[in-house]
Amino acid sequence: EETVKVGVLHSLSGTMAISETSLRDILLFTFDEINAAGGVLGKKIEPVVVDGASDWPTFAEKAEQLLAQDKVSATFGCWTSVSRKFVLPVYEKYNGLLFYPVQYEGEELSPNIFYTAEAVGQQAIPAVDYLLEEGYKKFYLIGTDYVYPQTTNLVLFEYLQSKGIKVENIGGGLRKDASGEVISAGKYTPFSHSDYQQIVAEIKAFTASGDACVINTINGDSNVSFFKEIAASGITADDCPIVSFSLSEDEFRSLPTKDLVGHLGCWTYFMSLDTPANKKFVKNFNKWLKTAPAGVQKEGRVTCSPMVLSYNGVYLWKAAVEKAGTFEPEAVIKALESGISFDGPGGTVTSQKNHHLTKNVYIGETLEDGQFEILESYDNVYGEPFLKGTF
Amino acid sequence: QEDATRDVLERLALASSSEQSAITEELSALGDPYIKDFVDAWRTGEVFSYDVSESETIVLRKVSEKFRRLSNDEIFEIADEENDENLSKIRPSRKLRKVLKTITDTIDLSSPDPRARIEAALKLGLSQKTDYLEALQSKIETEENEKVRLKFEEAINISLLANAEDDEALKHSIARLGELASLPARDGIIGIQNEATESGDAEMVAICAEAIKDIDSAQKTIERWGNLVRGMSTGSVLLIVAFGLAITFGLMGIINMAHGEFIAIGGYTCYVVQNLFADAFGTQSAAYQWFYWTAIPISFVVAGVIGYGLEKGMFRFLYKRPLESLLATWGLSMIMQQLFRLNFGAANVQVNTPDVLIGNFEVAGVALSYTRIFVIGFAVFVILMTWLLLSKTNLGLYIRSVMQNRNMASSLGIPVSKVNSLTFAFGCGLAALAGAALSQIGNVGPTMGQTYIVDSFMVVVVGGVGNLLGAGLSAMGIGTVDQFLQPYWGPVMGKIIVYFVIILFLQWKPGGLFPTKSRSMDD
Amino acid sequence: MAHIPAEKHTPLVLSVEGVTKSFDGFKAINDLNFYLRDGELRTVIGPNGAGKSTFMDLITARTKPDEGKINFHKDNGEDVDLTRVREHHVSQLGIGRKFQNPTIYRSHTVYDNLKLSLSGKRGLLHSLFYKESASDREKIYDVMETIRLKDHAHDLAGALSHGQKQWLEIGMLLAQDPRIMLVDEPAAGMSDEETERTGELLLSLEGKHSLIVIEHDMEFVRQIASRVTVLHQGHVLKEGSFDFVKSDPQVIEVYLGRQTRKH
């Protein structure tokens, strides 16, 4: 039987395994689903799974191996921006095709990558709009010290000012270059930072006079320490909501959700979306888990935006391949650029010429069971990677 | 009265959002403490609507695993909670919650808990609404607790910042807020100062500046004490992690690269025990609250037994080749990490905080959470336990002799291999205790231990390898320096500076605080 | 008590003046004065814990004194304060030492142990570009002959017996050929006959080198000693000829005891 090889390039070990393993799982599910329905152009998808091991040179090496040795037609992978930056030249060199599913800072456009991910305009901006509407006047910015939070916060810094928020009401600190221009806004901690006592004390002081909220771009396991400290300090969602951009249902599995009740999230998909498409998707995934291969965790699983964007990526690729009539990346990219739609679990997504997707954006409030209650939605938001300097 | 309240609440819970505002008016008139109780339950998902029939829907409240009807507290049997089509969880909308919050805050002004009174007063003051100002002014008359009175006064004055009758009153309020060192008032005063600057009211500007200065200087003091307290808490985390290392590494000379994984064993043990308790007693039961206290000794034993086995099966062969133990433990660490992933999933798992550890303790503006206080106490306990073991028991004496000279110890009749196994097991047990403690302040996952390892190694060397008292002092020192640097340099630069300070410290004391004295040539 | 020796045949090489050293309040060396002449062989005895080894530690800069001066008088008349230099510098000045417990380079061969000890430059470049000369080799073989480890020339020093290690360390001292030799208990672990040979060896070095020898073996001390210093509680208790100190009642009390052992 004829097959078509696709690559799965995620970290299954190391620090990023916490997040990325779920994406491997959903991809395997998607391939099985497509294969059961007859495959793509009559060929079954044969995934080649490699472990990027949370190590960026390894990502580059494995990407090259997928392209040079396995000759995969497309790759689905990467979580961190740095891993994407490391594999980008490889995809350009071999003229391959990579689907990237995780919210990111933008400011990039490779002809060989499709960003199914949320751009800043599809997450941070709508979330801030919502908070402004709710009447919040003070914004504390905190994040992990790397490019996604830094860039996002810089964009938000400009955006908030354009909305009339005074600089002194943007918390977390500013850094200026020699010419006095702000080059970084917000408070930053390194990856895996675990001691938030000091920062939470600062936030508490910041919120003392009310009407304050926190924009959280902390990534990874630091969130646990952060929210435990927040909860212990007595800051509640009613006093000061925290809106997080890197916490989805999947991360909630390891967080004390009781402490997070009422805090906010913003994504282009929530598991709690009450649509037939989503219901079916969740049901099928759960069914698949029962027969999933060894290594896939079977209990207590949820779905979340990065997973769904991975899922969408595969279906968009399938549609594009079918439209192009070939697996050749170049033709597939052309097809995608022409605008292909897919009715995914989070609503319809449409590929854009600029390699991003138009999709619905939702604001949600955390519930104690680790789900979001949807408070607001914005339909068909255009994916724009270059926002900095536009406000 | 409560019946009336319940009735209103039931209507509110079932009302559509457009009807709700009218009902909340009713509710605020009632002012019954039960409202607060119910609103909390409502917010945290313990309230359900139930369709008794096509036309009749009632509200149920889940109280310790049982459904009770809101209107009359009758127990209502629900056979299959999961799949009952008539049952659905309801929750207040964000908007409604905000409204309810002010209602409950007003109620809280009469709460028996002084802390609740204080918080409510400040909230209401910050809202700067005249209705609440009146409520506050009437309450302050009857308030007996001096501390609470001050807070009420603060709240009133904050409210007056917007509602003062004339400039004189306003100035008075500002000055008073300065005296009270009211941080919540700071933004408001700044606002007034800005306006005054624009309108050229120099006196007002000066009064504001004075008040802000007072507030800031009080805040500085709080910060300094806060740093000290937080430093101790940071230090005790390092210490707990370091103690296991001080045993396996400081005493036994085994560079145990898998120490972090033994910490994770502690974390995962808590997780497993928590789940067992949840299965056996249900998460709402009183017995469930005991899961954590049960898990602590179990984690020690589990890691100890695993450590014992590993020593017997592996490290035993490596004492003559201590450097090789690095490679072996590295391999072990890789294996254990992946086994955690395969067993518990790659994602971190969640260990709950027992109710007694929820919340914080505040003295003079310096707050420390109960979990942190627990960790400090736990660190003291671990030090004591280790110290007692090493200095007061036969085993302790044997451990120290074996670690100094294996051959000689055995020539004197000390059962060396048993002592080795027990020591290693003890070190692993301590690591797991650290993991159990960390589960309360951080995450539990395959790599949870790694975060602390580098810092803990520093604690061990700054203290003097093999010196427990030194480890204690250095942990506190490092923690405190770290917390004092953070406000000025931020968490990252603060940490970097701590490392360089340590390097410089070792310049001065290359063997740590308490170096091992020896005249021997080869150390 | 100590005094500059009356006979002024040779100049001083070492003067230790008013040196005190305490450890955690315990005075191991207490106001010690000590002078050594060029070419002199001085024997130091004293009870266990009298401070003899500590005295050598002070001279070799292994330990810094709390008080006092230790001056090394170079040939050119210059003085070097040994309390202000580092160990390797002391050695380079020409002060060599055999330690009480044999300390050798365990994973080097006997040959290499001696090679590393050979007198000469110690710099980085020197050791990178050092070429073993015939005379160096000859010297090493001579030493090995003397210490009777020729058969073990290419054995690892770590695998020698205790006595052999003692010998090797003496050999290292010989190879280094220093101006002052500090010899801490050379005869320990040696048979009577070997002890005597060691004594002869040391005597043969007298004149060419200045030596300070610590020993507890009275027979050996008698053999080599012209001048004996007795240390007690970090201070010079007696100094003089062997017979003089041997019959001193104080020395007998604190050190020699009943002296029933006949040889």
Place this chain on the structure above:
Amino acid sequence: MLLSVRNVYAGYDESMILKGVSIDVPEKKAVALLGRNGVGKTTLLNTILGLVGTNSGTIEFAGDSIERMPSDRRARMGIGYVPQGRDIFPGLTVWENLNVSLRVAGAKGAEAESRLQSVYELFPVLKDMLKRKGGVLSGGQQQQLAIGRALLLKPKILILDEPTEGIQPSIIDQIEDAIYAIRKKGEMSVILVEQYIDFARNACDSFYILERGSVVQKGDISLLDDDMVAKYLTV
């Protein structure tokens, strides 16, 4: 026979040091083990203790065959060892060094006190230094500590590897007296390795001479004459 070593072969890694050594130590007797540097005396003692493994041969102690036992069991059966090079525990205080023996021997209360007293009598300096770390003692003090520590065990057999090394003359005399007294009272057997022939002569009942890993002479101590010394113990 309290201890009998039969035809033992032992050594390190590749080199065989002991080549068929047999020695016997009767109850309550002191045996001198003599020989030049490097003939294998220490190796033999280490073999008896189990610190060096045997390749072949048997070692019997108090009727049990012990050559496969771990060292600590041998020690607890009643072998006390004072190794060459004074292996005290440098990081433990003098008191702790001594206490290790008392704990192992299970000596408590008055019994412990009396054992300690006899050690302090022999080595008064130890009593003054109980709080000091073993590692900072002078060489001779360490040696005294090592002997004291072994005596506290009250072993059936005391093995001494050049115990007089580094010790001041007056105390050597006392050690000699002590061994003499032990023998007299029949408290324990002794194996003594010595270079000091006179000391060995005074302290022991019989002797063995080792040469290149084999026993070449043995007998009653009175048979150890100057000829024999000249032949086997000088170079």
Place this chain on the structure above:
Amino acid sequence: MNLFDNKLEARGFIVAAIVLLFALPMLNGLTSPDSFLHVSSFQISLWGKYVTYAILAMSLNVLWGYTGMLCLCQSLFFALGAYAFGMYLMLHVGVDTVYNTALPDFMDFQGYTELPWYWKPFESAPFAVLAAVGIPGIVSFIFGVLVFRSRIKGVYFSIITQALTYALMLLFFKNNLELFGQSFILFGGNNGLNGFKEIFGASVDSASTQRWLFIASVLLMLTVYLAIAWVLKTKFGKVQQAIRDSENRIRFSGYSTTTYKLLIFTVCAMIAGAAGALYVPQVGGINANEMTPAKSLDVVVWVAFGGRGTKFGPILGAVVVSLLKSFFLRAAPDSWLIILGAIFIFTVLFMPNGLVGLPQQLKPLWKRIRSKSTTSTVPVS
């Protein structure tokens, strides 16, 4: 002076040199991709990377294996070299089509329009090459003076070097350094430096560039090997080993161990830096992840696995562990950690001298098998 211990080593060296310097590059450049003899560019750059790892391992081995200093910051020096050269590469990416600026993208993100002064020198290739060796050299020298002068050694040395790595890692993860109220842009933070285009005017990605980089790496490795072999034969090598055995003692023989250690430490750091400089264009990027303490421990593991204190062991260790890891990352993505971990433990327990010790270790076994087979043919008399 003969640099090699025996004929086998000499022959092995020459064969390795010919294969690595000529045969492999030729099979890559001169055969058609379809030929079964063809060595793909992917393989060349992969092996080029392993060779730089091997050099890194060799430098650690000099410190740990021969001088007894278990240095846990060796990959820091490697990364510093990589960063220094990476900065040069970063400044030669040309004008980006997306941003229309020649500045590195992370500078553009943060609104920089001009290259900061401390980046400027790295536009020059010779300077960058010098810096790749010199910066690790300077850092290690300063750190070494502090550490060795105060006689920090043993585990203290290991841990303090780990702290240095960790501190600099934290620094390099930062995007900006705030000093004196001003912000200085650093080296790309978590994203690090990547997306290179040109090296000395040639395309980084082209097969021929990769080939030349491979050859340069191999040359460096062979040179370092010879240098180590030479030093081991000198008195310097003996002093080095004496420091390992008893540093305190050799001071009394007149050697200034501080100076010796400082030189060794600095030179090893420079070697690591040079390896890092060769690594970065072959991998395509560098970020602070290469400075995590775990990376330095990886190097320790390579050395221990291959055989500490042997000339060939570190090379073998680095290459074999990397190969195994690379293989299992794909073949067993879910369980490679377990497999590799088990291999390490097996090695420790059953191969005390590491991989290089294996033949020696198997010799008696081989002899026994052979003697058994011979005795069985000889009738018992």
